[in-house]
Structure formats: C-alpha cells, structure tokens
Amino acid sequence: LFHPPSLLPVPLTSTSTSEGILTSSLRDIHHSFINTQTADMASVIKDALPSRLKPGNGEAEGRHHGKSQSHVAFENTSTSVAASQMRNALNNLADGVTDPKEKKRFETEMDNFFALFRRYLNDKAKGNEIDWNRIAPPKPEQVVDYNSLGNSESVEFLNKLAVLKLNGGLGTSMGCVGPKSVIEVREGMSFLDLSVRQIEYLNRTYDVNVPFVLMNSFNTDSDTASIIKKYEGHNIDIMTFNQSRYPRILKDSLLPAPKSAGSKIADWYPPGHGDVFESLYNSGILDKLLERGVEILFLSNADNLGAVVDLNILQHMVESKAEYIMELTDKTKADVKGGTIIDYEGQARLLEIAQVPKQYVNEFKSIKKFKYFNTNNIWMNLRAVKRVVENNELAMEIIPNGKSIPADNKGEADVSIIQLETAVGAAIKHFHNAHGVNVPRRRFLPVKTCSDLMLVKSDLYTLKHGQLVMDPNRFGPAPLIKLGGDFKKVSNFQSRIPSIPKILELDHLTITGAVNLGRGVVLKGTVIIVATEGSTIDIPPGSVLENVVVQGSLRLLEH
Structure with missing residues (x-):
C-alpha cells in the first residue's frame, strides 16, 4: 500500500x-x-x-x-x-x-x-517544531480514571478480542542473544511463556479463543518461528507477522545505506512500533482477524509483565465507542522521560521527549504539569485501523534517530546514519473518541535492565496463571533498584546474585562495583553497597542489611 x-x-x-x-x-x-x-x-x-x-x-x-x-x-x-x-x-x-x-x-x-x-x-x-504555547495538560474528558470504570465480569466481548505483543526487539542490551522475549524471567519461564500462559488461562476459564499475535522484526522472526513450535499442543492460536524492514539513511548524502536488497543486516532497521498499522494491514493479518469476528486489539510491549487483558477496560472501550485507548499511569521521578498525553488545540496527542524543544525539557519532565505517562498498553478498534490505513490518514510524528554503524572496510571510521521511526502512541490523534485511561501502576511492569529483572524475580511477586501479583503485605509501590555496570549483562547478574534477596521491606537499593550477594540475604529500607575500583565486596549468606551504606572491600574465604 x-x-x-x-x-x-x-x-x-x-x-x-x-x-x-x-x-x-x-x-x-x-x-x-x-x-x-x-x-x-x-x-x-x-x-x-x-x-x-x-x-x-x-x-x-x-x-x-x-x-x-x-x-x-x-x-x-x-x-x-x-x-x-x-x-x-x-x-x-x-x-x-x-x-x-x-x-x-x-x-x-x-x-x-x-x-x-x-x-x-x-x-x-x-522547520516543523512543535509549538509549545499550544500544548496543555489533557482535559478531564481526555483521561478517564480506571477506578471510575464499571467492575466488569462480562466476558461477551472476549470473542471480539485479540492480544498483540511487540516482539521485534533483541536482548542485546542485557547481554543476551536472540529475541528479548525469550529471556528467562521467573521459574524457568520467559516473557513469551508467561504471555502464552495468560492467554491459555483466559481461553480455558471463559471458554473463548482469544488469538495471540506477535509482531516480529527481521531480527527476531526466524528465532521466534522456532520457539513458538513448543506451543503447538497448547490451547492457543498464535499468529505472527513482520514489521517493515527499512533502509538506514546515510547522514552525509541522505541516500540508503544498503547497496542491494540483500545487503547486510546492519544496513536495515525496523522503523518503530508505529509501523504496526501498515504492517498489520499489509501482512493480511488484519483482514484475517476481522474475518474471525475480532474487532478489538490489545497491544503492549513484550517485556511489560503488567500488560494483561483487563475486562473493565475492554467493556469501557465497547461502551464508550472509543476507537483507541491509551493506558496511562501516574508519573514518578523514574518516569520523567516517558511520553505523555497532552491536549493540543482540543485534540489528545502523545508528546515524546525527543519532540520537545531543549528550553522546555525541564517543563516536560514536571510531574505537576504532565502527571501521566504512556505505558504503551494500547487498545484499538481494528475496523478503524483498516480505515485510517486505507484512507492514508496516518501521519504520526517522525522521530529521527541518529546512530553509527561499522564501515565496510576495517580501519575506516564508523558511518553516521539516520533512522526514521514512529511510535504507536502517536496515532491517538487519528482515531475517533480516542482517550487515555489512568490505570494502576501494576499494569506497567517493564523489564528493560537487570535492575528490573531483580525486582520481578524477587519475593515481592508471586506467579498466578502467568501473571505477576504483588504481595499484599507490601506497604507501598515497588522499591527503586539501581544496579551498576557490573550487572548490565544477565550472565554477570546471575553470577553475582545467584539467589535473589528478600526485598519485601526494601525502599531503595543501589549496588555499584564488584559486589556479590550470598544466599538468603534480606534487604530493608535504603541499602547502598559501593565497591571501589579494584576492590570486591562479598555480602555473607543470611545477612540482614537495613538502612546501611557498605563501602570499601569485604571478602570471606571458605576454608
């Protein structure tokens, strides 16, 4: 198209x-x-x-x-x-x-x-820079509070639902090979395993057949095709399609980096999750879903363990006749860079930090002015998706992403390139009655780093039908965990923290340097452990650390 x-x-x-x-x-x-x-x-x-x-x-x-x-x-x-x-x-x-x-x-x-x-x-x-003077916080009617939604036990709309996970990313940022969705998260199960278990439970409990759709990229498609074979005997229909493969642009000449259609992988890129609309349409999956009677698609990132099907939001979408709903949650200091919903001349829009003029970045980060951020849990009407694609209505804001790729010949300088990307949230302006729903924080539980991985593996959560449920004895939101560069890769994280400490009463944890935690460690309050360069800190098994700062060097040798 x-x-x-x-x-x-x-x-x-x-x-x-x-x-x-x-x-x-x-x-x-x-x-x-x-x-x-x-x-x-x-x-x-x-x-x-x-x-x-x-x-x-x-x-x-x-x-x-x-x-x-x-x-x-x-x-x-x-x-x-x-x-x-x-x-x-x-x-x-x-x-x-x-x-x-x-x-x-x-x-x-x-x-x-x-x-x-x-x-x-x-x-x-x-000079298509956004006009900051036209930007305002969202109007009350543009964001609905989750607690105001009806408490729905109605399952009649589940037969009209499909679930889509964005599965185009690799696990390289966490030191893993292959799709990020196959990283082991909990009890031997990956992101993909947990998602499949959730849909299976839904289908079994309510006697429905909710399709599970994966949008892969050229980076993840072949590996995913092999991995999903293990689900063939399960009570779930899995459909896959690929997002687009676009040529990277040479910054100096504004010409495509690839010299042929078969050029090396480094010359191409997947153009962001805003590509989902056209790729869903071009792949034929959109029409297949409509033929099955599916009208609503629930989309989320594969690594968001909080993004589970919610009957209250599903019913609200049907009853409000919304073509598009963006799940938002309250912004904290950890989320100030996240995209936010705004009112732009009476229209709900997504504003990303990359679009903000430099002089207004601090204002953008303000929790007072922009108190929500986008979880990237999106509900959309498939007939509306078909309409905006066929009518060529999509004009999502373009995010230029500058990168460097290795030169063809050794010894040459890296090549500066541009990737043009779009975000699925930016499409909110193209749909009728589109709005946000301010959801509880539990619906946003992403795993981007090993700090996040430590949190979801901990005793703070239990696993129930593929869904992570926070311990009811927890007194507040999840603790803030910051692990240093020695824990960036999953392999390093697992070798230094072979047994996840108990963190039910933890507020804040910072670990930097060569630090190893023994088994059965308990962390409470604020704990900061800093091993200076060239030194190592071994926290003994069974240690209880509460509101402490540990510095210097500590090694216990077995004999």
Missing part, C-alpha cells in the same frame, strides 16, 4: 534547512540546484515518485504551491532533489530483486519508506 506524499513541500517561511541533520547533504543539493535551475520542475517531481504512481498514469497528480521568493524555490528544489535521488536509489535496489512475489513485497515496503522519508524532508524544510 503506497501512501503518496505531497508532491511539493509547504514553502519555508523563516527556518533555514541548511542546518542540523541536513547540513552536509543540502550543501551537495545546492550544487544540483545551481545546475538545474532551468530544468523543468515537473520532471524533478516526477522522478521523485514511484514509477507506478507518476503523473500521466492517472494515479497521481501534483500541485504546485506558487511562490516567487528565491529562497523558497531553493528549499523546494533541495527537498525535491533529495527525494528524487532517494527514489532512484530505491528503484535500483528493487531492480536487483528477481523473484516476482518478493519484488512486489519489497517495492511496497520501499514505497512506504519513501513516503516517510519525503514527509521527513518536508518537516525539516518547514
């Missing part, structure tokens, strides 16, 4: 495009502009479109925004030349694909990427 961009950018009024991320490439484009001033602009625009959608075929027509200022002409031409060069490069990549079916799939993917790239160029040309 190709989404044709505007054929010409909105003219620039005051913000120069020869700055920021476009600097070096626009310098090159300037020379092209000098050499093409007398060229027919229509041909430049025509070259920037996919061949099957060029004017003349009756499928796309361009509109020229007539402006006489020379700098506007330069901006328009610069953007058009960059788009034209990218389009030609993408066509060359597609020409190298020989299998007709694969070629069609690849061309569709590249057309969608090109639409995103073109929109990025236009945004840069317009």
